[in-house]
Amino acid sequence: MKILVCISHVPDTTSKINFTEGDTKFDTNGVQFVINPNDEFGLTRAMWFKEKQGASVTVVNVGGPETEPTLRKALAIGADEAIRVNTEAIDGFAVAKQLAKVIEDGAYDLVIAGRESIDYNGGMVPGMIAGLTNANFVNNCISLEVEGTNVTATREIDGGKETVTTALPLVIGGQKGLVEESDLRIPNMRGIMMARKKPLQVLEPIATETETTSVKFEKPAPKGAVTLVAPDNLDELVNLLHNEAKVI
Amino acid sequence: MSNMYFTEEHQLFRQSLQDFLKKEVVPHIDKWEKTGTVERFIWKKFGEMGFFGLAYPEEYGGLNLDLFYTVILLEELQKINSGGFAANIWAHTYLAMTHVNKEGSHEIKEKYLTASITGEKIGCLCITEPFGGSDVAAMRTTAVKKGDSYVINGSKTFITNGVYSDYLVVAAKTDVDAGHNGMSIFIMDRDTPGISATKLDKLGWRASDTAEIAFDNVTIPASNLMGEEGKGFPYIMQHFALERLIMGINAHARAEYALEYARQYMSERMAFGKTINKFQALRHSFVDLYADMEMCREYNYMVASRLNNGEYVVKEATISKLKSTKMADEVAYQCVQFLGGYGYMEEYPMARLLRDSRLGPIGGGTSEILREIIAKMVIDKKEYKPAAK
Numbered sequence: 001m002k003i004l005v006c007i008s009h010v011p012d013t014t015s016k017i018n019f020t021e022g023d024t025k026f027d028t029n030g031v032q033f034v035i036n037p038n039d040e041f042g043l044t045r046a047m048w049f050k051e052k053q054g055a056s057v058t059v060v061n062v063g064g065p066e067t068e069p070t071l072r073k074a075l076a077i078g079a080d081e082a083i084r085v086n087t088e089a090i091d092g093f094a095v096a097k098q099l100a101k102v103i104e105d106g107a108y109d110l111v112i113a114g115r116e117s118i119d120y121n122g123g124m125v126p127g128m129i130a131g132l133t134n135a136n137f138v139n140n141c142i143s144l145e146v147e148g149t150n151v152t153a154t155r156e157i158d159g160g161k162e163t164v165t166t167a168l169p170l171v172i173g174g175q176k177g178l179v180e181e182s183d184l185r186i187p188n189m190r191g192i193m194m195a196r197k198k199p200l201q202v203l204e205p206i207a208t209e210t211e212t213t214s215v216k217f218e219k220p221a222p223k224g225a226v227t228l229v230a231p232d233n234l235d236e237l238v239n240l241l242h243n244e245a246k247v248i
Numbered sequence: 249m250s251n252m253y254f255t256e257e258h259q260l261f262r263q264s265l266q267d268f269l270k271k272e273v274v275p276h277i278d279k280w281e282k283t284g285t286v287e288r289f290i291w292k293k294f295g296e297m298g299f300f301g302l303a304y305p306e307e308y309g310g311l312n313l314d315l316f317y318t319v320i321l322l323e324e325l326q327k328i329n330s331g332g333f334a335a336n337i338w339a340h341t342y343l344a345m346t347h348v349n350k351e352g353s354h355e356i357k358e359k360y361l362t363a364s365i366t367g368e369k370i371g372c373l374c375i376t377e378p379f380g381g382s383d384v385a386a387m388r389t390t391a392v393k394k395g396d397s398y399v400i401n402g403s404k405t406f407i408t409n410g411v412y413s414d415y416l417v418v419a420a421k422t423d424v425d426a427g428h429n430g431m432s433i434f435i436m437d438r439d440t441p442g443i444s445a446t447k448l449d450k451l452g453w454r455a456s457d458t459a460e461i462a463f464d465n466v467t468i469p470a471s472n473l474m475g476e477e478g479k480g481f482p483y484i485m486q487h488f489a490l491e492r493l494i495m496g497i498n499a500h501a502r503a504e505y506a507l508e509y510a511r512q513y514m515s516e517r518m519a520f521g522k523t524i525n526k527f528q529a530l531r532h533s534f535v536d537l538y539a540d541m542e543m544c545r546e547y548n549y550m551v552a553s554r555l556n557n558g559e560y561v562v563k564e565a566t567i568s569k570l571k572s573t574k575m576a577d578e579v580a581y582q583c584v585q586f587l588g589g590y591g592y593m594e595e596y597p598m599a600r601l602l603r604d605s606r607l608g609p610i611g612g613g614t615s616e617i618l619r620e621i622i623a624k625m626v627i628d629k630k631e632y633k634p635a636a637k
Contacts, residue, residue, distance in 0.1 A: 069256055076260060186271065187264045189298025189311055196257055 001055040004108040005043045007074055008036035008117035009067035019217045035070055038114025042174035044183055047078045056080050060102050062095045075195035076187030087205035092124030097208040100132035115140055115173035126173035135169040142177025253316050253549050262320045269328050277330045280455040286336050295367020300341050308357050309365040315556035326501035329597045331604030332455030339408035344371025346487050347417045351475035372409035374418040385428050391420035400466040410459025411445045414438050419480050431480030435472050442466035452603035486634050489565040491612050493551055496568030499576035499608050500545040506583040506601055507538055537579045544572040562632045563625045570618040573608030580605040
């Protein structure tokens with residue numbers, strides 16, 4: 001089984017977020033980047049298929065040279081090879097078009113993408129690449145088993161789970177549940193040393209178009225000051241919740 | 249971080265190490281600080297990750313990497329703010345194991361170095377004695393050859409990993425009348441009859457296992473002699489360069505950690521209607537400390553680079569420890585001050601950092617001894633040469 005894991009290069013969750021150019025661009029100054037957590041759950045599941053079922057695992061990213069350390073980390077975790085499509089990830093559709101080309105050229109059986117990246121939270125790419133490559137699609141995937149070309153997957157739905165069966169070729173939008181946080185792997189020294197010997201192929205992008213343009217970003221309003229209410233002053237508490245917070 | 253010394257692989261290692269320490273070590277630090285014992289499982293995990301083998305030959309399971317991997321290991325160990333835990337790790341990896349690697353026979357390396365790299369065996373280095381710390385040549389512990397054995401008698405003190413290690417690398421006099429030329433280095437298992445250890449209570453480094461060790465007619469095979477008989481002193485002096493640089497690097501790293509913590513704190517702490525990082529007295533004080541830290545850090549990187557290139561940097565490493573540990577003490581003192589009352593509280597990191605830092609100008613050669621060594625080299629033009637092996 002040939003697996004392709006799509007890796008987004010996203011800011012670490014502890015990063016301080018700022019925007020530049022009139023709030024139209026994300027300010028990357030001083031930001032540490034990591035593998036998108038939803039993708040990392042998928043990558044870790046892919047390693048299980050590699051070790052238990054002999055699958056090959058390729059990781060792919062659409063982005064500039066600055067994303068290569070993130071791909072190297074995926075190689076250090078255990079992926080066999082990496083591909084970087086050398087163009088800026090402008091919007092979901094443009095990224096999906098580039099990935100679809102990689103998928104078609106590589107004839108992958110299973111494509112694992114995170115259900116969304118934690119930076120722009122578009123959540124579009126997995127569904128789009130399934131559509132563009134005419135593959136089956138399971139979103140919000142929290143469990144995945146493959147026997148031959150038969151697939152059993154579990155999806156997270158509102159308040160519960162849904163188990164579905166389908167077949168390869170398949171695209172999933174993965175998330176926590178594919179593996180647990182405790183299963184995530186920290187690259188050891190052997191992995192880090194081997195990563196530099198593994199192939200990292202840089203592909204030039206195909207011509208594509210974008211369907212959306214970012215006009216403006218806004219941060220949430222800063223949290224207000226805390227108002228302390230004495231435990232015996234319930235009338236004041238109700239008054240504040242009703243008239244100031246407007247939650248009751 | 250300087251790109252002059254650190255490649256993409258170095259950075260990937262640093263990130264992995266940070267993730268590992270955060271996940272596997274940090275949750276246990278407070279407990280180990282209280283018990284003074286680092287549990288065994290973490291040694292095995294360090295071994296599995298390959299962290300003990302950074303600087304050692306592939307033949308024995310190591311990775312034979314450049315010294316900047318070691319620099320990263322040391323720096324990140326300081327930045328989880330337990331000088332004691334860090335000391336346990338680096339005393340094993342760079343004090344005990346350095347002697348095993350440089351002076352040990354192939355058989356000794358197969359037995360001890362391989363198991364040290366996997367984390368199955370922990371080592372300690374026993375040089376300092378109750379009656380002579382800095383005066384290494386005056387040591388009283390003796391090793392008397394009897395047939396195919398040596399019999400060791402004497403005592404050592406302030407030994408990191410002294411209670412819980414599996415093997416000991418011990419300096420002893422094989423010729424009591426030969427001064428510097430009468431010292432040799434031995435390796436022995438913890439369970440050899442006649443070895444006993446007493447744990448010591450101390451100001452800082454509380455997670456570290458520090459002991460006084462007694463040797464009472466400890467009989468070991470003659471093959472446990474490491475290197476040549478009588479060469480112990482130059483072996484020790486040779487490795488002191490690395491040890492001193494390690495302590496210099498540790499110092500700049502904990503100062504960097506303290507300053508970053510204080511910078512963040514000062515950007516949030518309000519007084520008189522503004523954050524305290526707006527008060528000029530604090531800003532200038534902070535910047536003076538930051539500048540001193542950065543001078544030490546860049547100097548230490550330069551010394552590490554030269555040591556990595558095979559230069560004998562005994563003077564430079566001595567300067568590194570002398571200046572960096574003084575700087576770190578000043579940074580720790582002032583960072584407590586930046587935090588005010590919170591700086592004195594145990595639930596904030598500066599209290600531990602202050603007491604841990606105080607070991608810097610004492611252990612591995614006091615600042616007074618270091619000044620003497622530098623004076624001999626700079627003023628008296630004395631030259632130190634590396635040992636033959």
